[in-house]
Amino acid sequence: MEWASWSDFWHMGGYGFYVWGSYGVTAVCVAIEVLLLKRAAGDTRRRLKRMRQWEEQ
């Protein structure tokens, strides 16, 4: 095991800012992509259903 303690882990030998800056933004990017995708999928379904209803009228 490399790390003596959690604070040591977060500190990353003085480079915590850079390491977590990179990993954090990556995580945020992925999270945003997944979130947008989920939302867009829901939107599409709702819109298509609404359009179906019009067409039936």
Next chain:
Amino acid sequence: MHRFLLAVLRRDLTLAARRRGDWLIAQFFFVMVASLFPLGVGPEPAMLARIGPGVLWVAATLASLLSLSRLFADDHRDGSLEHMVLSPEPTVLLVLGKSLAHWLIYGIPLLLIAPVLGIQFNLSWEAIRVLEISLLLGTPILSLLGGVGAALTLGLRGGGVLLTLLILPLYVPALIFGAGAVDGVMAGTGAEAHLSLLGAFLVLSLMIAPWIAAAALRVSLE
């Protein structure tokens, strides 16, 4: 009166939100023009830091200039400009509202992107701070003066390039004061003098440009 101004603003912001693609493209254009220079000039960091403020200012100018050519053009083409001019409110308000909307849509994002480009050009934090202030004062000038140019070139063939030609000379003082402020802080001579001149130029444009643009708009629609 202020209701009309708000209506113009809301309308233009809504339209920009609908056309997010156009908006993104304008921002990317800024990034791209700024990135072309290192490719042409070469990658030495010291040299890039030296020319950085100038390049960023020129790139910001060109980026918002290109979007200016469509300030009135879209509304002219589909006829809604005539409807707006035919409203019972003064045309100056219309021009002011549209220039303001242009600044909010195209000017403000430049302020957000500029620091990133500043880092690419190895500018110091202090230089980036002054760059931001100078752009904050300088971009509305461009929107205001650009309104005059856009009104003058409305519906003309090759309006975009002609607009550039008309507006750039007027805009030179802003460029000199703005880039000069950043240069000043980098050279240690301070930026205040340049910034206050820039501010004065902004006030002057605000007082004169909308009236001229409104007159130009009426002439172009004749």
Next chain:
Amino acid sequence: MHRFLLAVLRRDLTLAARRRGDWLIAQFFFVMVASLFPLGVGPEPAMLARIGPGVLWVAATLASLLSLSRLFADDHRDGSLEHMVLSPEPTVLLVLGKSLAHWLIYGIPLLLIAPVLGIQFNLSWEAIRVLEISLLLGTPILSLLGGVGAALTLGLRGGGVLLTLLILPLYVPALIFGAGAVDGVMAGTGAEAHLSLLGAFLVLSLMIAPWIAAAALRVSLE
């Protein structure tokens, strides 16, 4: 076949001659962008000579890029583009003819103006000579690649800026080789390697771009 090519060329040259205003504006834009830099960057001669080739290349790129957005647009708007595509000749020839005409109209004059601007930037004669050769090889690349971009963005909202966004990344090698050649001769490392790479890139563009542009044109007219 060559009669068709000649007809396209003659037509575009005649039209350019009729609209001398547009043409002059494009040349002026080149001069103006190049002249903005000394204003933004400051007047030191050594510095200007150092960044001169890059700035001139970038300015030439932007100048001919702006006119490219109208390569097919005018003919599209008045319907003559459809007539040309409906002619019994292959569309590739049409694209080639129009790209060539664009280069003759907008590329060649840049070659004539560039030396004057080179002097303003304190370039040596040798550097100016290489700058000319590099522009001679580089500007047709822009006309060819720009044909692809113009065909792809035909009739789209904000086509001009979008075209820039699409084409500039593709154009980067030409910019690097071109400005690199001049830098090379100024640094004493010679320009031949860069120039021959630029030539190779030109040949490649000539072989590929017209076909893609012709396909894009047919797609855009659907």
Next chain:
Amino acid sequence: MSDAHLSVHDLACARGDRLLFKDMNFRLNSGELLLVQGGNGQGKTSLLRLLTGLSSPEDGEVRWRGDPIRKQREAYHAEMAYLGHANGVKDDLNPVENLRFADGLQGRVFDAARGIATLERLGLGRCLDLPCRVLSFGQRRRVALAALLLAGVTLWILDEPLTGLDVHAVALMESLIRDHLNGGGMVVATTHQALNLEGVTVRRLLVGKVEIPELA
């Protein structure tokens, strides 16, 4: 509304270096339609733009309620609506939003229920949520007509309102004009097509020298 009238005194119009017409005089009272006719390029559009105040005449003047329009621009524009060759409909907005912004820009408060009712009356009930970009030419023209109706003004100035409309849309347009006139409104219109307007006072104005047979 009753004393509203539009009059034109010794009007002359020049485009480029060509004098299109001069010494034009007429008076239009409420409940009347002025049909402007003439061959291609004789100056119909130019005349209509003079009447709106978008361009200014070479000579003479246009009066609204007896006063020159350039002296009372805002009051006149509050009572006048113009529909030109272009619709003034934004492609990226849906019909309801288009009406809302049109009202906002004219300084009126938008009444959504009335707006939707007008759109439905014009046969656009199924298009309320679509951006106008995907509507057909005729449907977009109808959105512009809805804005015209909502404006609720006295004077309509219509430049070739029938171009490209199919026969059903033309019939709708005719009945709208008839209703507006019967309600005391006034209309100035140009067209190259035949119009069926029974029971309406139609005045005819020939612009230019080309003889044109009666259409309406």
Next chain:
Amino acid sequence: MSDAHLSVHDLACARGDRLLFKDMNFRLNSGELLLVQGGNGQGKTSLLRLLTGLSSPEDGEVRWRGDPIRKQREAYHAEMAYLGHANGVKDDLNPVENLRFADGLQGRVFDAARGIATLERLGLGRCLDLPCRVLSFGQRRRVALAALLLAGVTLWILDEPLTGLDVHAVALMESLIRDHLNGGGMVVATTHQALNLEGVTVRRLLVGKVEIPELA
């Protein structure tokens, strides 16, 4: 010319995600006019562009003299001329130059005397030296018609050739079509206006579902 015919087999056309029409079949022989009718946005322009080969069908095919047009693009285009909503007339050139370049681009050699004669026949004798920019809409349309006549091809495809034309221009257009058909040519045309075409074989094609009364 005698065996020339245009035929359409199981043609389907989609714009965006909308199927405009499908299973369309017809055959047009020389000397015949096909009048394409339908309400706004039903797909008339789309059909005409399929017939020219500018766009490609969702399904089915268009044949010229029995062979699919996409297999003989150049031969077909040498016998076909298209006049769309736009004229294809350059504003900066005068009528004669416009004809010269139109001929050059079609690979023909321009015969100046014939070109001028055609322009004069179309009533443009006084405009030969003017740039088309200053011509009126109708006159510009006439320049495009002159190019059509000079092309001397068998098949004309005309999209709303009457839009914005005054009554005199409409009459001229009718006689041109009649002459072309009597000379063994073929015409496909759309219009929302009434056409007077006696003594000519007119076939009618209804595009879309909107009922349209007979016009011609």
Next chain:
Amino acid sequence: MNLYTYASPANFYILAGKLIPWFAWGAGLFTAWGLYIAFFLAPTDFQQSEAYRIIFIHVPAAWMSMFIYLVMAFWGAIGLAFNTRLSFMMARALAPTGAIFTFIALWTGAWWGKPMWGAWWVWDARLTSELILLFLYVGIIALWAAIDDIKRGDRAGSLLTLIGAINVPIIYFSVKWWNTLHQGASVSLTKAPSMAATMLQGMLILAIAAWLYTIAVAMARVRRIILERERQSEWVKALLEKES
């Protein structure tokens, strides 16, 4: 039932629906495993200290950014050649993910460069060509966004992707050449030889994770695109009917 069955959008829609959870869970598992190696198994670098741990996302992201572009160009070419609808949809579905990986590679590179080189950004060959790759992605996405017509958008976007694919190697070499002319050798990464094996293992595992993630996300996007485009077809109508 053969392979071609799945080239029809309707069948692919169902297949993708079944496969997505597998790829998504696989991506999650591999990510966890890779991160474990990255932070707990890989030893400290004697030169770069802990900052080098950025490599575990930087390199997979950089690889993916280039790989996805090639796949897009491949699908675009297939679509143009054989007019298969599904390939255009694949190309469209991949672009945003490719752009995001490009952005991540740039971002992590910058946040690595600052502690290592003392600058967030230098105009080095690799960095510059990655930046231009981002421009290409954005250009393609912008072109798609600007064209309303689906057919035209598909073809135009694919043509642009193709000409970009021809140009990418040229850009890379031109930039490399340009750079070496002015600047001596830029900073090179030195790493302890003993560490290379663990590092490579971690990078590969995270690369696989990125790959699985890309497939899952792209499939989800293709499903949405299919629904949009086939909304007039009977099977989509039936599907929506069943859901509501």
